[in-house]
Amino acid sequence: MKNIKNKFISSLLVLFILVICFLSALKFLSMQKKEAVFPSEDLTSKKMLSAYLQSLKNTWGDTEIYIYEGQEKGGNLLITGGAHPNEPAGFITSVLLVENIQVTKGKIIIVPRANNSGFTHSDPQEGNPQRFSFETSTGRRQFRYGSRLTNPVHQWPDPTLYINPAGQKLSGTESRNLNRCYPGRKNGRLTEKVAYGIMELIKKEKIDLAIDLHESAPEYPVINAIVFHENSEELAALALMDLQLEGFEFSLEFSPKNLRGLSHREWGDHAHIMPILLESANASHGRLKGKTSPALIVEGKDKNYAKAAKLGRLFVPYGEEGVPLKLRVARHLAAVKSILSSLEELHPEKRIEIKNMPSSSKVRNTGIGPFLNPPN
Amino acid sequence: MPEYLIFLLMIAIFALLAMLLKLPIGVSLAFSALAGSLLGGEGIALRHLVEGSFGYFDTILIIVTAMIFMKVLQASGILDTITSLLLRTFYKKKSALLLTAMFLVMFPGMITGSSTTAVLSTGALVAPVLMKMGLSKVKTAALIAMGGILGMIAPPVNILVMIMGAGVDMPYVGLTIPLLIIVIPLAVAISFWLGYKDIKIIEYEKMRAVLPPSYHQQYGFRLYLPLIVVIVLMLGQSILPKIMPDIGIPAIFLVGSLIGLGCGRSFNFFKATQKAIKESTPILCILVGVGMFIQIMTLTGARGWIVISFLSLPSIFLYLGIATSMPLFGAVSAFGSSSILGVPFILALIDKNAILTSSALSAVAGLGDLMPPTALAGIFAAQVVGEANYFKVIRHCLMPALFELVMGVGVLISTPLLDKII
Numbered sequence: 059m060k061n062i063k064n065k066f067i068s069s070l071l072v073l074f075i076l077v078i079c080f081l082s083a084l085k086f087l088s089m090q091k092k093e094a095v096f097p098s099e100d101l102t103s104k105k106m107l108s109a110y111l112q113s114l115k116n117t118w119g120d121t122e123i124y125i126y127e128g129q130e131k132g133g134n135l136l137i138t139g140g141a142h143p144n145e146p147a148g149f150i151t152s153v154l155l156v157e158n159i160q161v162t163k164g165k166i167i168i169v170p171r172a173n174n175s176g177f178t179h180s181d182p183q184e185g186n187p188q189r190f191s192f193e194t195s196t197g198r199r200q201f202r203y204g205s206r207l208t209n210p211v212h213q214w215p216d217p218t219l220y221i222n223p224a225g226q227k228l229s230g231t232e233s234r235n236l237n238r239c240y241p242g243r244k245n246g247r248l249t250e251k252v253a254y255g256i257m258e259l260i261k262k263e264k265i266d267l268a269i270d271l272h273e274s275a276p277e278y279p280v281i282n283a284i285v286f287h288e289n290s291e292e293l294a295a296l297a298l299m300d301l302q303l304e305g306f307e308f309s310l311e312f313s314p315k316n317l318r319g320l321s322h323r324e325w326g327d328h329a330h331i332m333p334i335l336l337e338s339a340n341a342s343h344g345r346l347k348g349k350t351s352p353a354l355i356v357e358g359k360d361k362n363y364a365k366a367a368k369l370g371r372l373f374v375p376y377g378e379e380g381v382p383l384k385l386r387v388a389r390h391l392a393a394v395k396s397i398l399s400s401l402e403e404l405h406p407e408k409r410i411e412i413k414n415m416p417s418s419s420k421v422r423n424t425g426i427g428p429f430l431n432p433p434n
Numbered sequence: 435m436p437e438y439l440i441f442l443l444m445i446a447i448f449a450l451l452a453m454l455l456k457l458p459i460g461v462s463l464a465f466s467a468l469a470g471s472l473l474g475g476e477g478i479a480l481r482h483l484v485e486g487s488f489g490y491f492d493t494i495l496i497i498v499t500a501m502i503f504m505k506v507l508q509a510s511g512i513l514d515t516i517t518s519l520l521l522r523t524f525y526k527k528k529s530a531l532l533l534t535a536m537f538l539v540m541f542p543g544m545i546t547g548s549s550t551t552a553v554l555s556t557g558a559l560v561a562p563v564l565m566k567m568g569l570s571k572v573k574t575a576a577l578i579a580m581g582g583i584l585g586m587i588a589p590p591v592n593i594l595v596m597i598m599g600a601g602v603d604m605p606y607v608g609l610t611i612p613l614l615i616i617v618i619p620l621a622v623a624i625s626f627w628l629g630y631k632d633i634k635i636i637e638y639e640k641m642r643a644v645l646p647p648s649y650h651q652q653y654g655f656r657l658y659l660p661l662i663v664v665i666v667l668m669l670g671q672s673i674l675p676k677i678m679p680d681i682g683i684p685a686i687f688l689v690g691s692l693i694g695l696g697c698g699r700s701f702n703f704f705k706a707t708q709k710a711i712k713e714s715t716p717i718l719c720i721l722v723g724v725g726m727f728i729q730i731m732t733l734t735g736a737r738g739w740i741v742i743s744f745l746s747l748p749s750i751f752l753y754l755g756i757a758t759s760m761p762l763f764g765a766v767s768a769f770g771s772s773s774i775l776g777v778p779f780i781l782a783l784i785d786k787n788a789i790l791t792s793s794a795l796s797a798v799a800g801l802g803d804l805m806p807p808t809a810l811a812g813i814f815a816a817q818v819v820g821e822a823n824y825f826k827v828i829r830h831c832l833m834p835a836l837f838e839l840v841m842g843v844g845v846l847i848s849t850p851l852l853d854k855i856i
Contacts, residue, residue, distance in 0.1 A: 082484040182489035183725060183770070185482060185733030215492065215682035218546050218668075219591050221675045227606040229596035277781055280603065317605050345601075345774050346742050348437065349474070349735035362735075362742040371745050371782060 089178045089188055093201050095122070095153055095170060096431035098414065100160035102127040107169070110262060111244070111255035118212040119252040121174040123259065124156045125167050132164025133401060133408030136260060136268040137394065139169070141236045141321070143176040143204025144343045146190065146355055147386035148271030148336075150201065150426060151394075154387065154416050157431045164410030167263055172270075173236040173252060175212045177204035186342065190352040190383075192425070196432035203355055206343070207234035213248040223250060224318030237270070240324035260329045266408050267293070267401055270321040270335040271390055275344030276363050276381075281374045284393065285311045285335040287326030294334060296400035297393065304418070306392050332401075336393050338386035339374045358382045384425045392418035435473055441736035444470040444727070452807075459807045460719025467726035474734030486729025490721040490767070492684075493550070497718060497814075499687035500554035501710035503664070504818070506691045507558060509706050510698030512657055514646040517562040524563070525641040528633050529626075531567065535560040536581050536625040540617075543585020545668045546683055547593035549768075549803045552582035553814040555664065555687075561818050566644045568634040571819045576830035577628045579815035583800045583838070584624070586768070588617040590672055594772040594796035601777030604788050611856050612793035612845075620797075620841055624834040653698050660694035713817060720807050728766050737774065745778055752782060756798060757843050761835075764802010765809075771799045786849040794849070797842035801835050804828055 097104070105123045108115035139152030152170035159166065171177055180186050180203065191200040210216070216230035223243050232238045234249050242254025260268060267290070274281045286294035294310055301308050313322040313333075325333035341347050341360040348354070348362045359380030367376035374381075395415065402409040416429045444466045451462035467486070471479040507513045524531035538560050543552035557578035564574040587594065589610040596606050636644075649657055667686045670678030681689070695703055731737040740763075744755040756779055763771040776795050783791050803811040809824060812831060816824035845852065 078480065078484065082480050085481040086485075180485065182485050182487075182491075183728045183732060185486075185729050185731075185737075188481075210491075215684070217675075217680035218593075218671055218683060219596075219675070219680075227596075229593050229600060229606075232596075232600060277778055278602070279781065279784065314603070314605075316607070317603055345778055346738050346745070347732075347735075348738045350733055360738075362738045365742055366745060369746060371778070 085188070086179070089180070089202060089204070092177075093199070094433065095156055097124055097156050098158050098160060100126060101156075107252065107255040107259065110258035111251060113245075114251055114255050117248060118175040118178065118209065119248045119255070121169060121171045121252075123167060123169050125165065126159060126161040127165045128161040128163040128411060130163040130411075133266045133405065133410045134165045134264055135167070135398070135410055136263070136265045137166065137168045137271065138172040138256065138268070138321070139271045140171040140177065141173055141270060142206045142272060143171070143173060143202065144181070144186065144206050145273035145340055146201065146203060147273050147338050147340065147383060147390055150383065151271050151387045151390040153201075154391070154421070154426065154429050155394075158414050158416050158429060160413040162411045162413060164408070165263070166410065166412070167259070167265070169256070172256065173208060173249070175208040175248065176206065176236070177202045179205050179209040179211070181205045181207070184343075185350045187350060187352045187355070190355040192356070192427040192430060194427045194430050194432045199427075199430050199433055203342070207231060208236070208249045210234070222319040223253070224324055226318040228319070237272070237321055238319040240319055240321055241328040257325075257329060260325060260331060265329070265331050266405075267332045267397070268321070268325050268334070269394060269397060270333070272335055272337050273340035273343070273386065274337045276339045276341055276372045276374050276376050277344055277346060277366065279373045280311050281337050281339050282307060282389070283309045283311045283337045285313055285322045285337065287313045287322050287333045289326045289330065290332035290334050292404055293332055293397060293400050296403060297396040300396035300399055301392060304392055304396070306389055308393065334397060336390055338389050339376065339381045340386065341376075341381065356383050358386070385422055387426060388418040388422035391416055391421060435475075437735035437739040440470055440473045440734045441731065441739065443473055444730070444736070448727075458716065458719060460716070460723035463720065463723025463727045463807070467723070467730040470727075470730040470734055470736070474730070476733060479730065479733060482729050482733050483726045486725040486727070487722040489725035489728065493767070494718050494721055495684040496548060496687070497550055497554075497714050498711060499684040499691070500551055501714045502707050503660075503687040503691045503694070504554050504558045505706040505710045506660065506694035506703070509701035510657075510660075510694050511647070511649040511653075512660065512694065512698050513558065513562070515648045515650050515657055516559050517566070517646050518648040519650070520560065520563040521566060521641060521645055525567070525636050525638070528630065528635055531563070531633065532625040532629045533622065535564055535577065536584075536621050539578050539581030540585030540588055540621065542668065543582050544588045545591055545672050547586055547591040547596075548683065549582035549586040549800070549811045550814055551683060552585040553578050553811055553818060557582060557815060558818045562646065564629065564633070565819065567636065569629055569632045571821050572826045572830050573628050573632060575812075575815035575819045575821055575827040576834065577625060578818060579804065579811040579827060579831055580624045580628070580834045581621075582811045582815070583803050584617050584621050586803070587613060587796050587800045589613045592796055594768060594776070594799050595792045597769060597772040598776040598780055598792045598795060601773065602780050602788060604792065608789050609793060612790050612852075613796075615852075615856070616793060616797050616841055616845055620838055623837055627834060627837070628830065649698055656697045659697050660690040663693055664690035717808075717810070717813050724766055724808055728770065741774060741778060744775065745782060753843050753846060756795065756846065757839055760795065760798045761801040761805055761839070764799060765805040765807060766802075767808060768799050768802035771802045772796065775799075783846070787853045790845060790849045790852055794842045794845035797838055797845070801838055804831050804835055
């Protein structure tokens with residue numbers, strides 16, 4: 059009798075666990091559905107990263123590439139967002155560019171989801187929401203808030219010790235961090251292949267200048283920053299002056315030569331281009347963050363960070379009003395614009411001309427929604 | 435509801451369920467996490483509870499496979515043979531035995547960065563020797579637990595520093611000497627503190643009386659093959675990463691276990707596996723429960739409240755905050771403590787040498803592996819020696835842990851001086 063009772067309880071427990079697995083699996087799998095991006099009418103062509111590295115085809119590392127080419131020849135610019143999908147300003151800035159710009163001179167290539175796999179999951183124990191949204195004139199547009207790392211379902215197991223393609227020793231999980239995997243490996247792990255694919259894109263498309271859009275936790279020293287390689291030193295310095303005139307405070311940070319595997323170092327060393335990485339202050343992926351919510355991502359208000367700023371523990375001003383996503387995106391847009399102006403000044407033959415670029419002051423004042431194309 | 439109140443209520447509910455209602459620790463943690471989710475206005479946050487429980491997925495695989503490996507070593511007679519070998523070598527050499535035992539326990543931790551791996555592999559090898567030489571069960575377990583933690587901190591692979599380094603963009607270079615400065619004195623002091631008084635030099639006849647059977651004559655060299663393969667695979671990943679495929683620690687233990695099937699006494703592999711799973715299930719449940727608990731703490735803002743509270747301490751109390759919060763947060767995991775608290779503390783001490791600071795902080799964070807309810811090093815060391823109550827082991831670890839804490843904070847305070855010397 060006791061045996062039957064135990065078996066009944068065990069069966070009930072197994073059933074209960076199966077129901078939990080089913081219900082939560084639906085939630086997790088929903089992260090695989092990509093948010094739509096509606097490119098501007100002036101899009102020249104759309105490719106996948108696998109066009110540059112065949113072995114990425116039909117993998118979660120493959121990702122969309124939007125190409126805008128002007129009538130006139132000029133410089134070639136690459137913009138990557140979403141290398142870290144928990145840094146939404148980079149992703150949203152690239153989406154705004156894809157959905158608005160018209161290029162009349164030169165070529166701009168935009169990769170909004172550089173680490174596509176990282177958008178399909180969220181980090182355990184970080185308690186982050188899966189999505190955040192903006193109102194547009196005809197409805198709400200949702201975007202995923204992913205993880206800094208490639209989904210372990212797509213790349214697993216992590217090594218104990220990761221020695222990246224540039225020879226840097228890192229903890230094993232960093233093998234899933236796209237911005238530690240450059241210059242990538244042709245036959246390596248998925249993330250290394252993505253890095254390799256981006257390097258191939260840079261070489262084949264004869265990129266002159268590349269901007270990698272990121273965010274940092276407010277307690278991190280490299281923040282509100284332009285990180286530059288020695289190849290882009292003059293460009294960064296000139297852009298900084300322009301940004302200061304516009305009223306944006308940035309710091310200039312030199313890409314350390316002994317910190318290997320990052321875009322701002324390896325793009326310059328291996329493809330000999332002018333790389334720049336931009337950082338803005340994102341509370342939602344910081345260690346001090348308070349209650350997590352979509353509002354924390356979009357509005358950036360966090361009392362813990364306001365307190366930490368008062369205590370002098372941060373490297374960036376952080377008041378009770380927070381640092382909203384619209385401001386972070388506006389900073390990125392302003393920086394892109396200033397970098398392009400500086401490029402024109404330093405290398406007139408590489409001039410890139412853009413029309414309809416979302417104005418940083420308008421994004422800052424009216425928000426992101428008005429610059430997103432309404433859902434079809 | 436304020437975050438601190440949610441956190442305190444979660445703790446109170448956990449204590450009520452675990453201590454008064456005597457529910458298993460893992461189940462109590464899961465229910466207190468669920469309560470926290472309700473109190474925080476998140477309803478039944480099913481996705482978060484499940485997601486949090488996956489935070490220790492890799493650790494769980496390491497534990498399960500290491501336990502299987504340990505059972506294979508026992509069942510095949512490898513463990514008895516090695517105990518016999520070590521006893522014959524060291525029965526007259528107390529200091530050499532203690533130092534060798536400490537180094538052997540530390541070794542897998544040094545090459546994998548995991549105290550659990552150390553405790554469950556070579557810890558299981560040296561424990562019978564120490565006990566047969568007169569060291570009590572609980573002190574043996576304490577020595578193994580501390581050895582595992584010191585191995586985790588020792589170079590060449592210190593994952594705690596790597597995690598902190600990733601948070602401040604510090605490359606993992608130049609850490610060997612600072613880490614050795616911390617670990618070597620501790621290894622010597624702790625092994626002698628725990629063992630020197632109790633371990634007895636014994637006569638040959640007495641040693642023979644306690645000698646377990648050796649299967650060396652019967653099976654020869656192949657008896658040691660599982661251990662050799664495991665060590666070679668682990669070492670290869672660190673020394674020859676370009677040549678040696680990195681199959682991960684769980685797979686290494688599984689390979690070792692499967693090889694063990696044909697290297698010694700015959701045994702029922704299925705039953706050994708079953709036993710390993712059964713014995714490790716309680717700690718696996720705790721890890722799943724802790725994962726849920728920490729996810730809800732983060733979701734409701736309780737984690738952030740803890741971090742900012744420690745960072746708000748006046749500068750003179752900052753070291754006290756480090757010395758208390760990092761080991762306490764280790765109840766979640768030493769790795770979690772390094773990431774969540776280690777990075778802000780390095781930044782709070784940014785005017786000091788980050789290599790020395792992170793090395794010292796890793797020594798403090800490593801103690802988290804003694805902190806209940808996870809207490810990975812303590813629980814598995816107790817399991818290795820067959821002690822049901824792991825709190826008895828933790829009690830004997832208190833003084834060695836204090837040595838380590840003093841060393842860690844001491845290095846932190848004397849960083850400017852050390853910076854000039856090394």
